[in-house]
Amino acid sequence: MESELQLIGTEEKDILQEIMNIAFGNAAAELAQVINIFVVLSVPYIRVLMARELPEYIKSEVTGCDSVSIVEQDFWGDFQGNALLVFQSGAGRELAFMLNGDDGIFEPGVTDRFESEILMEVGNILIGACVGKLAELLGDVIQYSPPKVLIENHANDALPQNFFDASCSAIILKTMFRFNDKDIGGFLFLVASHESIGWLKGALAKFMAQYDE
Amino acid sequence: MRISKILIVDDSPISRRMIKSSMPKESGYEFFEAGDGLQGLEMFQEVRPQVTFMDLTMPVMDGITSVQEIMKLDETASVVVLTADIQAKMIMDAYQAGAFLVLKKPPTKESIQDALNKVEERES
Amino acid sequence: MSELKQIFDTINLGLVIMDRELQVRHWNRWMARCSKIAPEEILGRRIFDFFPMLEHHLSFQRNCKSVLAFGSYAFFSQKLHHYLFPFPPANSFEVKFEQMQQSCTMGPLRDESRAITGLFLTVEDMTENAANEQRLIEMNSQDALTGVYNRRYLETRIREEFGRHRRYSRRLTLIMFDIDHFKMVNDNHGHPCGDFILQSVAGAVAARIRVTDCLARYGGEEFSCLLQETDLASGMLLAERFRRQVEEMEHNYRGTKVRITISLGVSELRDDDTLEQFVKRADEAMYRAKTGGRNRVCPEPERFELPFNSQLIAAEGPLAGERPFHS
Numbered sequence A: 001m002e003s004e005l006q007l008i009g010t011e012e013k014d015i016l017q018e019i020m021n022i023a024f025g026n027a028a029a030e031l032a033q034v035i036n037i038f039v040v041l042s043v044p045y046i047r048v049l050m051a052r053e054l055p056e057y058i059k060s061e062v063t064g065c066d067s068v069s070i071v072e073q074d075f076w077g078d079f080q081g082n083a084l085l086v087f088q089s090g091a092g093r094e095l096a097f098m099l100n101g102d103d104g105i106f107e108p109g110v111t112d113r114f115e116s117e118i119l120m121e122v123g124n125i126l127i128g129a130c131v132g133k134l135a136e137l138l139g140d141v142i143q144y145s146p147p148k149v150l151i152e153n154h155a156n157d158a159l160p161q162n163f164f165d166a167s168c169s170a171i172i173l174k175t176m177f178r179f180n181d182k183d184i185g186g187f188l189f190l191v192a193s194h195e196s197i198g199w200l201k202g203a204l205a206k207f208m209a210q211y212d213e
Numbered sequence B: 001m002r003i004s005k006i007l008i009v010d011d012s013p014i015s016r017r018m019i020k021s022s023m024p025k026e027s028g029y030e031f032f033e034a035g036d037g038l039q040g041l042e043m044f045q046e047v048r049p050q051v052t053f054m055d056l057t058m059p060v061m062d063g064i065t066s067v068q069e070i071m072k073l074d075e076t077a078s079v080v081v082l083t084a085d086i087q088a089k090m091i092m093d094a095y096q097a098g099a100f101l102v103l104k105k106p107p108t109k110e111s112i113q114d115a116l117n118k119v120e121e122r123e124s
Numbered sequence C: 001m002s003e004l005k006q007i008f009d010t011i012n013l014g015l016v017i018m019d020r021e022l023q024v025r026h027w028n029r030w031m032a033r034c035s036k037i038a039p040e041e042i043l044g045r046r047i048f049d050f051f052p053m054l055e056h057h058l059s060f061q062r063n064c065k066s067v068l069a070f071g072s073y074a075f076f077s078q079k080l081h082h083y084l085f086p087f088p089p090a091n092s093f094e095v096k097f098e099q100m101q102q103s104c105t106m107g108p109l110r111d112e113s114r115a116i117t118g119l120f121l122t123v124e125d126m127t128e129n130a131a132n133e134q135r136l137i138e139m140n141s142q143d144a145l146t147g148v149y150n151r152r153y154l155e156t157r158i159r160e161e162f163g164r165h166r167r168y169s170r171r172l173t174l175i176m177f178d179i180d181h182f183k184m185v186n187d188n189h190g191h192p193c194g195d196f197i198l199q200s201v202a203g204a205v206a207a208r209i210r211v212t213d214c215l216a217r218y219g220g221e222e223f224s225c226l227l228q229e230t231d232l233a234s235g236m237l238l239a240e241r242f243r244r245q246v247e248e249m250e251h252n253y254r255g256t257k258v259r260i261t262i263s264l265g266v267s268e269l270r271d272d273d274t275l276e277q278f279v280k281r282a283d284e285a286m287y288r289a290k291t292g293g294r295n296r297v298c299p300e301p302e303r304f305e306l307p308f309n310s311q312l313i314a315a316e317g318p319l320a321g322e323r324p325f326h327s
Helices: A010-035 A051-061 A091-100 A112-138 A194-209 B013-021 B037-047 B063-073 B088-097 B109-121 C003-010 C029-035 C052-056 C058-070 C127-138 C151-168 C182-189 C191-206 C232-248 C275-291 C310-316
Strands: A039-041 A045-050 A067-076 A081-088 A148-155 A169-179 A184-192 B005-009 B030-034 B051-055 B078-083 B101-104 C014-019 C024-027 C074-076 C102-110 C116-125 C172-179 C214-217 C222-228 C251-253 C256-258 C262-268 C297-299
Touching: A010 A039, A010 A045, A010 A112, A010 A169, A010 A194, A010 B013, A010 C058, A045 A051, A051 A169, A051 A184, A067 A112, A081 A091, A081 A112, A091 A112, A091 A184, A112 A148, A112 A184, A112 A194, A112 C058, A112 C074, A169 A194, A184 A194, B005 B013, B005 B037, B013 B030, B030 B037, B037 B051, B037 B063, B051 B063, B051 B109, B063 B078, B063 B088, B078 B088, B078 B109, B088 B101, B101 B109, C003 C029, C014 C029, C052 C058, C058 C074, C058 C102, C058 C116, C151 C172, C151 C214, C151 C222, C151 C275, C172 C182, C172 C191, C172 C232, C172 C275, C182 C191, C182 C256, C191 C214, C191 C222, C191 C232, C191 C251, C191 C256, C222 C232, C232 C262, C232 C297, C262 C275, C275 C297
Parallel strands: B005 B030, B005 B051, B051 B078, B078 B101, C262 C297
Antiparallel strands: A039 A169, A045 A169, A067 A081, A067 A148, A081 A184, A169 A184, C014 C024, C014 C116, C074 C102, C102 C116, C172 C222, C172 C262, C214 C222, C251 C256
């Protein structure tokens, strides 16, 4: 892996870490109160990588899943990049129960179509919550592309090698999430583009300036 | 109760900095800091602050347990719990453990001042 | 008139602006034209006053809350939701859909301090796109929604089986069935629920047939099942099993519990049949099941005459299962 300190300093990383803790904590709280989605978002994790290293990195992080479903969404403001939500396969159906607060038995013959629908809707909401709160703390306003279900039920090495713009470097912000009652877990990767990193450094400094005199 | 000593327990040095910076200036407070719940407990015993600001998610000993342990040492202690993920269950757990107040992160000058006012108004 | 206002009223897209309480603040000309609700009528009123079904639309509710809480965007695709607003299709040539098919987007609106003060909703007419897609899918043999075969394929199969019947006197039976009161399901619970029911029923029936049988979606809520090596009596038995199973199923669509029944008609292939006659008899039997009270199985209309081409009988063997005076 390339040297991480070239792009973002140790203290900047600590500040970003704390901001992420706050952002994702706030996101989880509002998801519970507003949407009735009860999710635990784990303490996030920060790496800086070259974009070409990303598919391999993501694959190595997603351990314990034979096959996965991925929801992908682009976001852009001053802070811009891609969000990838990686769920275990079959998560769509579990999430469907969870969203309705109902333990109805799933019918035979229900196709992947509804799993896809649920994943996209939950994915869109989760990504919007996490990125939205992060942007709010940093004083940014974000727009989103419609979510895509990138792959479904394929082995987790199916993320295309050329998916990310290879020349760029990227900050990966990784969190794990768990829906409390049902054991549906997954990962959220936020890949901020190269351009964003410059802006991010400024935004982090501005954030702390509020607190320091 | 007049406040002279404030203990801040949080595993993130940035967060401790943010909490400290939100405190009113020139109030003569003496600050003490700890990086995990166990350290926080030890420091509480040593320093006996009038108010403790406690983060919930920490290694070694988490916030809720730390609150409980502090209350065992001194049931009149004022512990203000801070958390970003402020949900009903968590709030209840904190109060049941003995917390005096639960604040939402990020801390602001207003929320911190308000907490300090409430602690001062409290009967010992 | 400002340029923005001109765009707002001339763009070929529905635009609605609502505040945090979902009261309508702007209703553009496209929405007015399609809904036949003038802006003056709806401004200041909650959207649910005019579109009560949206209040129970789980996805719509959830996404409104999300947009207002997080400033995120919500996307209601035509494929999954069909439409949010029940408008008649604008294009009168297109008869595939009863309602305009729509793709909608929702997003936040902010004031100078960047606080979220409301949301916007765009509505795009996707009826033509949806119709084109349907035509494309029909060119394959699979029904896109349920995964069973489509009508075109079924008809091909029947033709094949005709040949086999003629050569080897193999019995062939056809079950036609459809979902009772299906329109009510769509009206009461929405099209996504209706789609879900179609999939469930197709799945349940598909599980009970053999590899050599062919289950196809014949029309909107109509299915047919072609049974090789099966006579009328056996066909009736199987149809009754389908009927019982569907009657007992409780469908759970996102928390809403729905029960439905099916009406079935059964016919057996005769020597002198054309494809149309074979299918028609099953269809007529199904119709009798419906008029007879629904949730039942009816055999093909009685035969009042035996085939008098005795040479044909001799050559092909007896047509067992033929009961000219059965009820």
